[in-house]
Amino acid sequence: MRKKPLSFRHFKQFGEVLLFQLCRGTPTHADARRRFHFDLARDPRHDISRPWTKAFFRLLILVGVATASAILPASAQQEAPKLKVMATFSILGDFARNVGGDRVDVMTLVGPNGDVHVYTPTAADAEAIRNARLVIVNGLGLEGWLPRLVESSGSHATTVVATHGIAPRKIAAGEILSRDHGAGSSDPHAWQSVANSEIYVANIRDAMVAADPANAATYRANASAYQAKLQALDRDVREAVARIPAERRKVISTHDAFGYFAAAYDITFVAPQGVSTETEPSARDIATIIAQIKNEKIPAVFLENVSDPRLMRQIASETGAAIGGTLYSDSLTKENGEAPSYIEMVRHNIRTIASALAN
Numbered sequence: 001m002r003k004k005p006l007s008f009r010h011f012k013q014f015g016e017v018l019l020f021q022l023c024r025g026t027p028t029h030a031d032a033r034r035r036f037h038f039d040l041a042r043d044p045r046h047d048i049s050r051p052w053t054k055a056f057f058r059l060l061i062l063v064g065v066a067t068a069s070a071i072l073p074a075s076a077q078q079e080a081p082k083l084k085v086m087a088t089f090s091i092l093g094d095f096a097r098n099v100g101g102d103r104v105d106v107m108t109l110v111g112p113n114g115d116v117h118v119y120t121p122t123a124a125d126a127e128a129i130r131n132a133r134l135v136i137v138n139g140l141g142l143e144g145w146l147p148r149l150v151e152s153s154g155s156h157a158t159t160v161v162a163t164h165g166i167a168p169r170k171i172a173a174g175e176i177l178s179r180d181h182g183a184g185s186s187d188p189h190a191w192q193s194v195a196n197s198e199i200y201v202a203n204i205r206d207a208m209v210a211a212d213p214a215n216a217a218t219y220r221a222n223a224s225a226y227q228a229k230l231q232a233l234d235r236d237v238r239e240a241v242a243r244i245p246a247e248r249r250k251v252i253s254t255h256d257a258f259g260y261f262a263a264a265y266d267i268t269f270v271a272p273q274g275v276s277t278e279t280e281p282s283a284r285d286i287a288t289i290i291a292q293i294k295n296e297k298i299p300a301v302f303l304e305n306v307s308d309p310r311l312m313r314q315i316a317s318e319t320g321a322a323i324g325g326t327l328y329s330d331s332l333t334k335e336n337g338e339a340p341s342y343i344e345m346v347r348h349n350i351r352t353i354a355s356a357l358a359n
């Protein structure tokens with residue numbers, strides 16, 4: 001069979017391969033490269049086995065790669081860059097890492113053991129937020145300091161409100177816990193109900209899919225796998241609570257961060273400090289709590305990683321209640337701590353509560 005000479009089509013395809021080098025990773029050009037190689041290497045009409053033909057095509061490819069390398073900065077030639085995500089605090093950062101996996105680069109503004117209620121952003125935060133594509137926030141009034149930071153940074157990131165679709169717990173009038181927020185305002189600590197966290201994860205997944213559709217399947221699969229773990233966690237918490245005698249399901253925590261946990265799992269929480277760590281309890285608030293602990297024979301008080309422990313030690317010594325340990329409400333710990341991830345945080349909290357209230 002007589003071999004056909006190279007046609008215009010082949011040079012057109014070579015141009016597409018050059019384009020592939022320029023826009024490496026996009027499916028269209030990956031496909032062009034495959035067609036080019038298929039046509040030249042597999043089509044029996046073209047004798048590519050001859051040494052000079054082989055050498056010629058190798059040279060063509062080399063020229064293509066060299067041209068693309070010379071034109072483009074190194075970063076554009078590597079794999080598609082990771083989606084840059086900024087989360088306001090450590091718990092949201094953990095959700096984002098679980099959904100995004102290795103396709104995202106997650107940073108948090110308020111890191112482990114930090115207090116998201118009273119954060120003061122730095123110049124480096126403004127720089128980091130300017131480079132982010134997604135900013136994940138809790139909403140419900142938690143990050144009062146954020147809007148000014150986003151505005152001053154000149155960020156064009158999409159803001160994702162992770163609590164979107166969650167029924168907020170309203171702070172009731174007359175609650176001792178409501179001095180810092182008016183009655184009727186929302187309690188921001190919605191992640192303390194594990195069922196709510198599944199909604200957080202769904203919102204984060206949808207935002208990542210919209211921002212980076214090329215990796216949609218990965219985000220969906222990661223989110224489903226993580227939500228299955230959350231469902232198992234929710235079942236485990238319910239089982240642990242069920243083993244605590246009903247009359248002993250009462251807990252004193254420093255700031256009122258467990259309202260959603262209390263509602264979801266039927267444990268009574270009382271906190272002298274209100275829903276934010278921002279305000280100090282008055283002497284009258286503390287006297288009321290002390291009276292309540294004595295009247296209701298509340299067995300244990302708990303410390304927090306984001307609150308000053310002295311108040312709870314004082315309450316414990318005046319009431320005879322035991323210090324039940326540390327509960328983690330608003331912030332994870334570092335890797336070597338008791339609560340380095342959301343799931344470990346919830347497991348630690350329920351273990352600590354159950355053992356303090358057991359007998």
Ligand SMILES: [Zn+2]
Binds near residue numbers: 255256276329
């Ligand atoms: Zn809080």
